[in-house]
Amino acid sequence: MTTPADPDPQPAGPPTRRRPGGRTARVRAQVLDAVRAELGEHGYDGLTVESVAARAGVHRATVYRRWGDVGGLLADVLDAAGDDDWRPPDTASLEDDLTALNQEIQDAMSARPSVMAALIAASFRSEKAAEAQQRLWEDRYTRCEIVVARAVARGELPPRTDARRLLIAATAPLYHQLVLLRTPPDPHLPRSAARTAALAGAAGAFTEPPPSGP
Amino acid sequence: MTTPADPDPQPAGPPTRRRPGGRTARVRAQVLDAVRAELGEHGYDGLTVESVAARAGVHRATVYRRWGDVGGLLADVLDAAGDDDWRPPDTASLEDDLTALNQEIQDAMSARPSVMAALIAASFRSEKAAEAQQRLWEDRYTRCEIVVARAVARGELPPRTDARRLLIAATAPLYHQLVLLRTPPDPHLPRSAARTAALAGAAGAFTEPPPSGP
Structure with missing residues (x-):
């Protein structure tokens, strides 16, 4: 019931007229995807800000500025996992x-x-x-x-x-x-x-x- | 029910005529006590072979030779915890x-x-x-x-x-x-x-x- 989900689909709309939050949301989605992938492949010990930034195609200074460290990245993945419309099963029993x-x-x-x-x-x-x-x-x-x-x-x-x-x-x-x-x-x-x-x-x-x- | 216990009380007998296993058992007890104390005080991150050896008053080469690394020390603490006569409660209910x-x-x-x-x-x-x-x-x-x-x-x-x-x-x-x-x-x-x-x-x-x- 806590399967992480991607909370940041790319905003809809013509690419030439993005909303101001569009790039920020896109970077977050790329970075959190990279955290999940690195974590799944290498576990905590293989997770670094550098490897996440490289995989996400984002400058590592951006990752440091916004997430601080690996703990901040993990916390954001978990917070993002809760930012969905998940509901429990309803089977009438x-x-x-x-x-x-x-x-x-x-x-x-x-x-x-x-x-x-x-x-x-x-x-x-x-x-x-x-x-x-x-x-x-x-x-x-x-x-x-x-x-x-x-x-x-x-x-x-x-x-x-x-x-x-x-x-x-x-x-x-x-x-x-x-x-x-x-x-x-x-x-x-x-x-x-x-x-x-x-x-x-x-x-x-x-x-x-x-x-x-x- | 998994409270670690000290499985290695010092062997009984006159100190001038110890059994051959006496010193080995004593060193183990000292080292495992030190692991438990360091772990309780500092957690995994503060646990090193060096800090355990120093606290136990044992040469660190002895610790490396017998336990290998921190993982070996932890495993021996856990194995020692199972080496007791613990029995579950018997209350008739x-x-x-x-x-x-x-x-x-x-x-x-x-x-x-x-x-x-x-x-x-x-x-x-x-x-x-x-x-x-x-x-x-x-x-x-x-x-x-x-x-x-x-x-x-x-x-x-x-x-x-x-x-x-x-x-x-x-x-x-x-x-x-x-x-x-x-x-x-x-x-x-x-x-x-x-x-x-x-x-x-x-x-x-x-x-x-x-x-x-x-």
Whole structure:
């Protein structure tokens, strides 16, 4: 659900009469494309302002001035990834919505190269990237809350179900296995984790307030 | 549950008649203590063979010869952490066992400095550390399978419950929030995540074979 997308298509309009922001937006798109490509091919260690500038066909002074350093480039890629119109799946079933969401995560993490996996790894190297990664996840989980609200409205979940806790429970096993345990993608896991969260949610595991004792 | 422990107490016996392995074991303990201390204080970027050797009071040639590089040092700290007699909690209740397990994880991750958090971060920097981290997790999850077996024996879970899937579901939200989302520790989360996994397990979410379709 956090697949980076290009937020900067070239502005429409006749090339002889660009809007003032056109060149700036075009340079940003070229540079962020180059960051994603370099990151996917070489990982964080191969990522330099120089290699990004060369690949983007942009003067490196421009990159330094606008992005500062590699951390600034990574943060902008992550911020750009959140600047899209992504919406969570709507299949009319909580388990199926969560399964489709998990499948998106697993597909993005399993791509070769996976820009998403490289960005998560980079967030352990750069504080700016870590903060941008947090902003992106916060935005994605907020957008997904509608999945829970729809399930409550359909009667699949009790009222006052805590959407965020349910969404974390549904998606955390994917991230844990793929990012931390580094196990190969399990084709059953997207549905299994979704079903677990849906079952627990239906049984009241995420109704507020959170449990405080035995 | 992966709190690094010192596996190398100084061998007992009169100091004038050490066993042949005594000095080797003592040097290892000193060096690994130094790695943990440097890692906790300065993180991966401040960790060098030189700083570890100086802190341990060991010649740096000894460290290079035995551990090779920083990755080798980190891998040995992780391998040493698994070389203990840790056992999972046994409270006679699945939810309480999993809650106590999660509390151990949260406490280790929230310590300041947290060697565990620093080791996880380092696993994104060093392939050797990543492999050792995987071995440690694999060992810890295997040791925890008894928690599920006992719950099945008590009738809290259906027979043929997949222990690993249940344990991942119970612990993944902790790791996801603390390591990836980098949210402050939530005092309710250890029990909340445990209860979710226990509820889903009782409802049959982890009985084999895994679900394969809607």
